[in-house]
Amino acid sequence: MKFKTFAAFVAPSLVMMLLFIAAPLVSVFIGSFQLHQPVLQEVEEETCTPGFTGQTCTTTIVTRPLIDESGNMITTTDWVGWTNYTRVLNPEAAWAAVSSLDWSALMQIDFWAALRFTLMFTLVTLPLVIGVGLAIALVVNNAAKTIRGPVIFISLLPFIITPVIGALSIRWLFIGDGILTAGLEAWLDRDLALFAQAWTIELMMMFYRVWHVAPFAFVIFYAGLQTVNQDTLESAIIDGANRFERLRYVIVPHLAPLIVFIALIHLMDAYRVFEEIVGFTSQAHVISLQWLTYDFLQPDDSGNRAFGRASASSMLTMVGIVVLLIPLLRRTWRDHKGGSH
Amino acid sequence: MSTPRAMRQPLALRLTSAGFLAVWCLIASFPIVWIAVMSVKSPVDAFASNPLDVIFGPATRAAGNGLSLLDIVVGLVVLVFAVRLALNWLPRMVSHYAPGGQMLFGWIVAATGYAVAFVIAYFVILPALLGLLNPVLGPLGQPIIGLTTEHYRAVWVDNAFYRNFINSMVVTAGVVTISLTVGTLAGFALARSGSTVAFWLLIVALGFRALPHSVLVAGYLPFFVNSAEILRPWLGEAAPTLYGQPWAVIAVLVSINQPFTIWMLRSFFQNIPNELDEAARVDGCTHFQAFRLVIMPVMWPGVITTGLFSFLLAYNDFLVTSLLLDQSNQTMVPAIAGYFNRETTTTDQVEAVAAAVSITAPLFLLVMIFQRQIVSGLTAGAVKG
Structure with missing residues (x-):
């Protein structure tokens, strides 16, 4: 295929990606060093109330946003250097907390609390998703052929469900005296309030995420299991390998590229954890990095959106995902180089 | 072909494997099935702490909304009939009436039409018919499972x-x-x-x-x-x-x-x-x-x-x-x-x-x-x- 034809075919897709992915990235980068704010003016206001002897008048100075002829607020854009980043990271307070080893003080700062949760969430769910997915795949592969279809159907349901709705459906099982909370209370013989503290909410979120993603890992591992070399398995049996050793030394190495693939996808997706916060309405206890940006972007009471801080926090979020993905990308890169030579 | 002896699995392993599969299927489907059950119950039943109350919905039933044995049987029969119709009759009609190159379009029209007809028949005509039949039949017509569609009506219409x-x-x-x-x-x-x-x-x-x-x-x-x-x-x-x-x-x-x-x-x-x-x-x-x-x-x-x-x-x-x-x-x-x-x-x-x-x-x-x-x-x- 000539380059010209190639370019013509790729152009629409490329233009859309440049326009809606690359361009916003640049504008976020620039925006993170800027501050938009309404121009304020101080107005002297006299308010008078009728009194017994005469009017009581008070003069106050109020700050009002300046308004142009068409009724819009006049805003200015200033270059503020690292101010947005400092306001998000709050390095002084964070450093003070770190140097006095005060963990809870550090967790008072939204960004660090969000980073802590996002990283923990990603790293805890990763092995669980791979483990549960592999276990389901092995078990389904072991089951009779007739029930495999229905089992795959049921397994796909948690994967396909809208994330917010999935999180909600788990939440409704536990909220208040929901059916499972009631069950747990009867079993443990004590009163439980699962939405009153952070760690129980986090547990439920992780449970939800594993429930939601394990089917994806399962389907991929299941497809991989169909191509395991039967001869290698048989020779392993002849060599006296038991069931576990066959799993450990034949099946898992065969699935290794798939494990890397799932880890890659899961790292990308789990790092974006957001819908759980919405579904479990947990912002009072737990927030994630993506939710932090979302919160800055929501208009506040006076209709302003904190674009500067949102840009700064999203740039920081991006740095995080790059750091997380580097080991996996390096491995893929080496495999690619190794494969092509 | 029988599996070689070495590949055959001991009973304990097979049981664990089947048990794990059953537990997974339960976990995978339970939250979704449960919210579907909750959505057709009155609030008292939906958030009851006894699971049986949620399933059978006594408060919903007491309010006069429920399914009788007759409703359930007729409903299931009509459902099976509708599915078979969709699998056998519909493809034949599509391939008969849709012109050669327009199969996809024909399917879209047929599926939409069938869905509308089904919704009208199942949720409008059938309840009206059963509403006439139920009082006549005595014990068979008594509601046994509470079920109400008022929340759906509130969401979609109101x-x-x-x-x-x-x-x-x-x-x-x-x-x-x-x-x-x-x-x-x-x-x-x-x-x-x-x-x-x-x-x-x-x-x-x-x-x-x-x-x-x-x-x-x-x-x-x-x-x-x-x-x-x-x-x-x-x-x-x-x-x-x-x-x-x-x-x-x-x-x-x-x-x-x-x-x-x-x-x-x-x-x-x-x-x-x-x-x-x-x-x-x-x-x-x-x-x-x-x-x-x-x-x-x-x-x-x-x-x-x-x-x-x-x-x-x-x-x-x-x-x-x-x-x-x-x-x-x-x-x-x-x-x-x-x-x-x-x-x-x-x-x-x-x-x-x-x-x-x-x-x-x-x-x-x-x-x-x-x-x-x-x-x-x-x-x-x-x-x-």
């Missing part, structure tokens, strides 16, 4: 949830068509070109896929809100405010979806032998003609699968639509957030549950019809690529 549904449909239809059109072209070129540019394009697309969506939305919002002023020098008075425009949201979702779409379509195109388009080229087709006349007709499975995943992305999206669309003009998923945030009474909560089930129902149908395509789509990227 709260006008159908508007959100229409918005969702507009956004998803737009996203699926545009991202497939744009994606197939790019996917085809990427599959057929072995150049370094193609390789780097794919790597960059993979990088784009990793971006958190909030990063992108933080880039769009300032521009979208002020776009009328920014674009005025070029477009004059016609400059639109992009914030709140459905087509702006469609463009955004298509672009976010592009990296994934081109990766998946590329792996499907790679399965189609190169010789096919070479033969077409020898016969005098241009690249584009070969693509449209020779490759696309054999690409339908891949296109349908990729379309399904585009549909899911657009349908399930919360972040982009909730930030870029106006509060009063939302799609279904962000709209439901409004429900459970304002939930003050248990009735509100059950209405939120009913809305959640309404959102899930189309997805359930989708898995039922396209299970094989979804599985093949999931494995396409991983196993071959």
Whole structure:
């Protein structure tokens, strides 16, 4: 295929990606060093109330946003250097907390609390998703052929469900005296309030995420299991390998590229954890990095959106995902180089 | 062929394996089944702490809403009959009446018509008929399971949830068509070109896929809100405010979806032998003609699968639509957030549950019809690529 034809075919897709992915990235980068704010003016206001002897008048100075002829607020854009980043990271307070080893003080700062949760969430769910997915795949592969279809159907349901709705459906099982909370209370013989503290909410979120993603890992591992070399398995049996050793030394190495693939996808997706916060309405206890940006972007009471801080926090979020993905990308890169030579 | 003795499994292992499978199926389906059961019960029953109360719904039954034995039997019979009709009679009618090239269109018309007819027959005519029969039959006509559709009525009719549904449909239809059109072209070129540019394009697309969506939305919002002023020098008075425009949201979702779409379509195109388009080229087709006349007709499975995943992305999206669309003009998923945030009474909560089930129902149908395509789509990227 000539380059010209190639370019013509790729152009629409490329233009859309440049326009809606690359361009916003640049504008976020620039925006993170800027501050938009309404121009304020101080107005002297006299308010008078009728009194017994005469009017009581008070003069106050109020700050009002300046308004142009068409009724819009006049805003200015200033270059503020690292101010947005400092306001998000709050390095002084964070450093003070770190140097006095005060963990809870550090967790008072939204960004660090969000980073802590996002990283923990990603790293805890990763092995669980791979483990549960592999276990389901092995078990389904072991089951009779007739029930495999229905089992795959049921397994796909948690994967396909809208994330917010999935999180909600788990939440409704536990909220208040929901059916499972009631069950747990009867079993443990004590009163439980699962939405009153952070760690129980986090547990439920992780449970939800594993429930939601394990089917994806399962389907991929299941497809991989169909191509395991039967001869290698048989020779392993002849060599006296038991069931576990066959799993450990034949099946898992065969699935290794798939494990890397799932880890890659899961790292990308789990790092974006957001819908759980919405579904479990947990912002009072737990927030994630993506939710932090979302919160800055929501208009506040006076209709302003904190674009500067949102840009700064999203740039920081991006740095995080790059750091997380580097080991996996390096491995893929080496495999690619190794494969092509 | 019997399995060799060494491969045979001890009973304990087989039992553990079957047990684990049963537990997984229970965990996988329970939350979804449970919210479906909750949504048809009165608030007292839906949030009862005894599971049997939730299933049988005594309070719902006491309020006079319930299904009798007769209702259940007749309902099941009609349901089985309807499914068999859809599987046997419908395909024959479609192939009989639809002209040769218009099969797809014929199916869309037939499926929509059948769905409407089914809803009318099952939810309007049948209840009316059974309402006449039940009192006559004595004990057979007594309600045994509580069931009420009032929450669905409250959500869809009183709260006008159908508007959100229409918005969702507009956004998803737009996203699926545009991202497939744009994606197939790019996917085809990427599959057929072995150049370094193609390789780097794919790597960059993979990088784009990793971006958190909030990063992108933080880039769009300032521009979208002020776009009328920014674009005025070029477009004059016609400059639109992009914030709140459905087509702006469609463009955004298509672009976010592009990296994934081109990766998946590329792996499907790679399965189609190169010789096919070479033969077409020898016969005098241009690249584009070969693509449209020779490759696309054999690409339908891949296109349908990729379309399904585009549909899911657009349908399930919360972040982009909730930030870029106006509060009063939302799609279904962000709209439901409004429900459970304002939930003050248990009735509100059950209405939120009913809305959640309404959102899930189309997805359930989708898995039922396209299970094989979804599985093949999931494995396409991983196993071959």
